[in-house]
Amino acid sequence: MGPPSFRKVRSAKSFTLKQAGWKLLEGHRLKIGQTVYKFAKSREMDGTVKTVTIKRDPLGDLYVYFSCVVEPQPITRVMTGHSAGFDFGLTTYLTGSDGTMHHAPQPLQSSLKAIAQANRHLSQKKKGSCNRRQAQRHLDRVHKRVANQRQAFHWQLAHQLCAAYDSLTLETLNLQGMKALWGRKVSDLGFATFVETLHAVASKTGTLIQHIDTWFPSTKLCSACGWINQQITLRDRVWTCGDCGTTHQRNVNAAVNIFREGASSPGGIHVSQASACRGC
Numbered sequence: 127m128g129p130p131s132f133r134k135v136r137s138a139k140s141f142t143l144k145q146a147g148w149k150l151l152e153g154h155r156l157k158i159g160q161t162v163y164k165f166a167k168s169r170e171m172d173g174t175v176k177t178v179t180i181k182r183d184p185l186g187d188l189y190v191y192f193s194c195v196v197e198p199q200p201i202t203r204v205m206t207g208h209s210a211g212f213d214f215g216l217t218t219y220l221t222g223s224d225g226t227m228h229h230a231p232q233p234l235q236s237s238l239k240a241i242a243q244a245n246r247h248l249s250q251k252k253k254g255s256c257n258r259r260q261a262q263r264h265l266d267r268v269h270k271r272v273a274n275q276r277q278a279f280h281w282q283l284a285h286q287l288c289a290a291y292d293s294l295t296l297e298t299l300n301l302q303g304m305k306a307l308w309g310r311k312v313s314d315l316g317f318a319t320f321v322e323t324l325h326a327v328a329s330k331t332g333t334l335i336q337h338i339d340t341w342f343p344s345t346k347l348c349s350a351c352g353w354i355n356q357q358i359t360l361r362d363r364v365w366t367c368g369d370c371g372t373t374h375q376r377n378v379n380a381a382v383n384i385f386r387e388g389a390s391s392p393g394g395i396h397v398s399q400a401s402a403c404r405g406c
């Protein structure tokens with residue numbers, strides 16, 4: 127046993143102050159103890175502040191979180207009269223049954239290159255060296271930028287959809303299956319996190335979100351006649367129905383099927399209790 131060691135300041139990740147020990151000052155300033163800190167205010171505060179938490183992320187950036195008590199507000203929603211089904215994809219992030227398309231932002235792709243480059247630089251540095259530590263920090267920084275970009279895209283898209291539609295129907299994601307088919311790119315796009323974000327926004331705006339069964343053959347089914355295309359492969363972006371001869375855009379056809387399946391079982395049959403939510 128060696129001598130007792132002091133707890134490293136670096137190891138502490140966060141601390142929370144309750145009623146005492148802090149004071150909010152004018153002009154985005156916070157007094158903790160005798161020291162006044164300035165912070166960048168990301169959004170207006172509602173209600174009364176109950177606790178203040180300071181967090182530090184692995185990069186050493188500091189964040190201050192104010193948790194507030196807010197009176198519950200009834201959801202006031204202006205109905206748009208629109209509803210749609212959506213199909214997730216790699217080339218087009220989301221395709222709507224009404225033909226709308228939402229693409230993942232381009233910076234995401236370029237940042238992936240930056241990650242690969244930062245990883246390469248890190249691997250070339252000698253272990254335990256100062257340069258290696260610096261390269262590691264740079265890699266963390268790039269990772270964080272990508273995460274921020276993805277998160278911003280998710281929130282923007284979720285708000286856009288919840289404002290435009292009264293109800294949305296999505297597939298229940300089979301992420302393991304998607305990864306087996308498409309590989310690592312699935313994780314880069316963060317479909318599951320997007321669905322979570324969408325539910326969070328929907329609970330505020332009063333938008334209905336339905337999930338249809340994972341095994342519903344949305345891609346194979348002809349939305350015009352109900353024929354099932356057993357031969358369809360991932361490469362087929364466009365296909366023609368062997369029965370009625372309709373030519374389908376793969377994603378739009380799937381989205382139409384998803385929408386119809388959702389509409390045929392409102393709040394019911396194919397929609398499980400846990401996944402159907404009007405505001406979770």
Ligand SMILES: [Zn+2]
Nearest residue numbers: 348351367370
């Ligand atoms: Zn057909």
